[in-house]
Amino acid sequence: MTTLFERAAARLRERRVDGGFGPSPGLAPEPEPTAIAAIALDDRDAMAWLSDHQRADGGFEILAGPAVTNDAATATAAVALGPGAARERALDHVIKYRARLTPTNPEAPHDPDTRGWGWTADTFGWVEPTSRAVLALQLLRPSAAAEIRDGLSVLADRECPGGGWNYGNSIVYETPLPPYAQTTAWALIGLQGALAEPYGRGMTTLARLWSAERGGLSLAMTLAAFRLGGRPEVPDVERALSDELRRTDLLGDVVALAWTAIAAGPGLERLRSVAT
Amino acid sequence: MSEPIDRRTFLTRAAAVGAGATALGLGAGTLIPRLAERLRHPWDADAFPPPGSPRVAVLRASSYDGDLEGVVLDGLRAVGIEVDGASVLLKPNLVEYDPGTVVNTDPRLVAASVLAMRRLGAASVTVAESPGHRRDTQFVVTSSGLLDALTAVEAPFVDLNTSPLARVALDTSFTDLGELWLPRPVVEADVVVSMPKMKTHHWAGATLSLKNCFGCVPGRVYGWPKNVLHWAGLEQSIVDVAAAVRPDVQIVDGIVGMQGNGPIQGTPISAGVLVFGTDPVATDATAARLMDLDPGRIWYLSQAARFLGQGDLELIRQVGEDPERDAVDFAVLPPFEGLKVGSDSGGSVDAGQA
Helix, strand or coil: CHHHHHHHHHHHHHCCCEEEEECCCCCCHHHHHHHHHHHHHHHHHHHHHHCCCCCCCCCCCCCCCCCEEEEHHHHHCCCCCHCCHHHHHHHHHHHHCCCCCCCCCCCCCCCCCCCCCCCEECCCCCHHHCCCCCCCCHHHCCCCCCHHHHHHHHHHHCCCCCCCCCCCEEECCCEEECCCCCHHHHHHHHCCCCHHHHHHHHHHHHHHHHHCCHHHHHHHHHHHHHHHHHHCCCCCCCCCCCCHHHHHHHHHHHHHHHHHHHCCCHHHHCCCCCCC | CCCCCCCCHHHHHHHHCCCHHEEECCCCHHHCCCCHHHHHHCHHHHHCCCCCCEEEEEEEEECCCCHHHHHHHHHHHHCCCCCCCCCEEEEEEECCCCCEEEEEEEEHHHHHHHHHHHHHHCEEEEEECCCCCCCHHHHHHHCHHHHHHHCCCCEEEEEEHHEEEEEECCCCCCCCCCCCEEHHHHHHCCCEECCEEEEEECCCCCCCHHHHHHCCCHHHHHHCHHHHHHHHHHHHHHHHHHHHHCEEEEEHHHHEEEEEECCCCEEEEEEEEEECCCCCCHHHHHHHHHCCEEEEHHHHHHHHHCCCCCCHHHHHHEECCCCCCCCCCCCCCCCHHEEEECCCCCCCCCCCCC
């Protein structure tokens, strides 16, 4: 009987295009799916694709226009690249391009002294890109203490009342925003024990959320967070994810498929960090 | 529609006119006056035909059960749409799943619209969306019931977050974005149908067919929840994105809408209507009036009414129910009290990053 990892890895390999991976079948490669697939499969071609598409400033962008540069995949690409100059340039980029300090406001309050990382350059810091950067720096550049501390402060500030994470602010118009499984899982993967109390509340929250949020990406990231955290729910989540893969093929979402292969396979060990 | 011209031809012609005008604008001696004109009118007038006097139909529908397909057919015929042989893309508002409220365009209405479009001769009907509040599209599509509803009518769903993209130069400059990456399924469809939920919105006042176009902007470029657009100015982005997408047809789900802290955390309110149109400004102005909101006080709608469509209720040919007589009192958050019909002050807020 094939394992979930074997099935996901086989499906993922079918999605390879020109050495990399696009966001859905047949599309040209982009940094995020390529980086996640490279980690999942320990894929040398995907790593080479990343090296070939790194900008001179060390960043990875998916598309750019005069006013938009999405370089949020850079931290994940740094993890995917092997040791060497390309990885170091990517980490330099992560450190250099944090989000902008943003004044708080009464409608959507937040700590104005923290930055974190945004989806696009020079904007607001969000939970998912901040978690990616915290993970990469804790794993590969622990000497970046100030930047790691800032990222942890953002995650502490954005924790939802009661635990877990939404995308950004935890309260809008005095109304608490609910935590989501996928964003909570990302924060937990980024933290891996740092901020012990929010981490613990996040795990408890995710244990409550996951069975109601059965999308492929949510389940895959939940499985990764639970395996890294040594949670007892791992077999149940793995079974649910396996069912979704069989039933829906995760709607062709390559990022969800690659996260499935990470969560169920040996690639997860590349994400295991020691909390600072 | 008075002139039988397909969407692709129209947009190609409009783009060609816009490119020509831009080239002329670079000529010596004309640049400064043109820039000044651009500040006063942040759109390329050649790219947007005058709005005329469009029809908007308000049809009664008290529930999602019964002959919804028939009501949709009546509504589409009332505003004179022609989709014979066309590829049709239905763009519902699918933001989030919360079993306790009514965030999304009801899947039964989407399925009924698929069937109605086929009855009207559409060559293909696709349903597409890039959910704004959830990266996990599969979760929203499945939990909301949309996937099952589409399976029942054998209609495909396309995740616009993971679709191939086309770079589209903007004919408007309410933001400084200059261009947008839009999914090819949207750009290449003959007919794009914006199918919003009738909701209040805690940054923009109301979210209707214009704001629903945000869902055409892919999260993998602009982030979740599309923060770049908020950063560029939410209301300004609504105008720029809607002007780039230019939905050909609108079907507003007002059977049960959302009031208060919309678009996610408000409460259900039964308005008992569906609104149909071919001019998104006219449709939204009518829908806003049905929500007891003054369309002229919704900033993005008033700006869109300057060039994108007809915002003057006196010039919109209303079919079916009377939007003033049948208006329902949608509650709004305190900063938006000024949007209510008859209130003393106007305006909306753009708080930013949440």
